[in-house]
Amino acid sequence: xxxxxxxxxxxxxxxxxxxxxxxxxxxxxxxxxxxxxxxxxxxxxxxxxxxxxxxxxxxxxxxxxxxxxxxxxxxxxxxxxxxxxxxxxxxxxxxxxxxxxxxxxxxxxxxxxxxxxxxxxxxxxxxxx
Amino acid sequence: xxxxxxxxxxxxxxxxxxxxxxxxxxxxxxxxxxxxxxxxxxxxxxxxxxxxxxxxxxxxxxxxxxxxxxxxxxxxxxxxxxxxxxxxxxxxxxxxxxxxxxxxxxxxxxxxxxxxxxxxxxxxxxxxxxxxxxxxxxxxxxxxxxxxxxxxxxxxxxxxxxxxxxxxxxxxxxxxxxxxxxxxxxxxxxxxxxxxxxxxxxxxxxxxxxxxxxxxxxxxxxxxxxxxxxxxxxxxxxxxxxxxxxxxxxxxxxxxxxxxxxxxxxxxxxxxxxxxxxxxxxxxxxxxxxxxxxxxxxxxxxxxxxxxxxxxxxxxxxxxxxxxxxxxxxxxxxxxxxxxxxxxxxxxx
Numbered sequence: 001x002x003x004x005x006x007x008x009x010x011x012x013x014x015x016x017x018x019x020x021x022x023x024x025x026x027x028x029x030x031x032x033x034x035x036x037x038x039x040x041x042x043x044x045x046x047x048x049x050x051x052x053x054x055x056x057x058x059x060x061x062x063x064x065x066x067x068x069x070x071x072x073x074x075x076x077x078x079x080x081x082x083x084x085x086x087x088x089x090x091x092x093x094x095x096x097x098x099x100x101x102x103x104x105x106x107x108x109x110x111x112x113x114x115x116x117x118x119x120x121x122x123x124x125x126x127x128x129x
Numbered sequence: 130x131x132x133x134x135x136x137x138x139x140x141x142x143x144x145x146x147x148x149x150x151x152x153x154x155x156x157x158x159x160x161x162x163x164x165x166x167x168x169x170x171x172x173x174x175x176x177x178x179x180x181x182x183x184x185x186x187x188x189x190x191x192x193x194x195x196x197x198x199x200x201x202x203x204x205x206x207x208x209x210x211x212x213x214x215x216x217x218x219x220x221x222x223x224x225x226x227x228x229x230x231x232x233x234x235x236x237x238x239x240x241x242x243x244x245x246x247x248x249x250x251x252x253x254x255x256x257x258x259x260x261x262x263x264x265x266x267x268x269x270x271x272x273x274x275x276x277x278x279x280x281x282x283x284x285x286x287x288x289x290x291x292x293x294x295x296x297x298x299x300x301x302x303x304x305x306x307x308x309x310x311x312x313x314x315x316x317x318x319x320x321x322x323x324x325x326x327x328x329x330x331x332x333x334x335x336x337x338x339x340x341x342x343x344x345x346x347x348x349x350x351x352x353x354x355x356x357x358x359x360x361x362x363x364x365x366x367x368x369x370x371x372x373x374x375x376x377x378x379x380x381x382x383x384x385x386x387x388x389x390x391x392x393x394x395x396x397x398x399x400x401x402x403x404x405x406x407x408x409x410x411x412x413x414x415x416x417x418x419x420x421x422x423x424x425x426x427x428x429x430x431x432x433x434x435x436x437x438x439x440x441x442x443x444x445x446x447x448x449x450x451x452x453x454x455x456x457x458x459x460x461x462x463x464x465x466x467x468x469x470x471x472x473x474x475x476x477x478x
Contacts, residue, residue, distance in 0.1 A: 032169065040166075040178060044162075049159070067201055075194070081190075099173055103171065
């Protein structure tokens with residue numbers, strides 16, 4: 001006499017529902033992180049537009065006087081500072097974009113897992129119902 | 130003082146003045162944009178942007194440095210124009226006129242651009258100036274306060290006050306008397322910080338610069354006090370003008386002396402800063418590389434562990450540095466930078 005398939009137990013159904021909820025929450029978190037990283041990278045990238053060391057050019061001046069020379073040296077020193085800061089900010093933008101891509105991948109994987117878990121849950125409910 | 134041929138191209142300097150000011154404004158705008166809300170970011174991204182406050186401070190400092198250079202170009206150009214029109218007398222008079230006009234803005238005319246404290250620091254500076262001047266003139270005219278029975282007379286004349294007011298009035302007089310010196314010192318200190326000097330440099334330079342100006346102001350007041358002027362009010366005014374004039378005349382040499390004094394701790398501090406930066410960068414790089422070495426070879430399931438190790442270490446180091454930098458920047462920006470321009474209070478011998 002064949003065994004009767006009684007379908008998933010309530011505990012199994014509960015576990016499947018919990019897994020779907022967890023995956024959905026993870027997916028939302030990963031997507032939110034990726035969006036935030038992209039927004040921050042975009043903001044910093046826009047800020048680097050104002051950090052152009054080449055625009056500070058006092059090297060070609062013909063005026064020669066101690067005070068002028070000191071002021072010129074001071075302005076030229078600013079170029080190095082701006083260049084250094086810009087480089088650091090560019091590095092941050094790159095790092096943020098990498099983090100955003102990593103969370104995109106995590107979101108992609110979570111989406112696949114969520115699809116599978118949702119289908120599994122639907123099948124279980126159909127079997128139990 | 131360097132000697133030799135001086136070449137002053139007025140148009141070129143004026144153009145550079147304008148261009149550097151425009152660049153300073155751009156840098157200030159960029160500094161304002163170097164802010165990211167970290168609330169929505171994942172932990173590893175928060176550690177990436179933890180250094181932003183420090184970078185922002187560096188950009189703001191660079192903008193101030195550009196403005197100082199622009200000021201120099203503009204002043205040299207203006208002095209050259211005046212000197213060209215008036216020869217040696219024009220040079221001296223022009224320089225004095227320029228300094229006077231520059232000093233007027235901020236001393237008499239509200240400088241604007243108030244910070245979170247509003248115009249209060251500027252008004253406090255004017256109060257000490259007026260109180261100091263009044264103290265100088267009235268104490269010369271009427272002598273020092275005295276008590277008589279149940280009443281006390283301000284400088285022997287004027288309104289009668291109950292003795293209970295004597296303490297507060299004398300306290301206000303002291304504020305006027307010594308506040309000017311304190312404000313001069315603090316303001317000079319703040320200006321030197323704005324020019325990019327370190328705290329020890331700025332402290333040494335400000336001390337020497339203020340002492341020089343103060344010595345000149347006292348000497349000027351003594352000379353005026355020795356003049357045979359019969360009218361006591363006029364004499365009080367002459368003492369005030371003599372002190373203020375001598376103090377102002379010594380501002381440039383005093384600044385020069387202060388610059389020499391500030392260079393001494395500067396060399397030590399720069400050396401320490403270089404060593405400190407090397408240590409900090411090496412540590413941060415080491416932690417970062419270690420974090421990556423741990424993270425890269427392992428599969429996705431273990432990445433979280435590596436990230437946590439790396440982020441916690443880097444975040445901790447960055448947050449300490451960032452916290453100190455932000456606190457220092459806040460104090461400098463909201464307290465020291467808001468102190469008004471120097472007052473010269475005349476202290477009678």
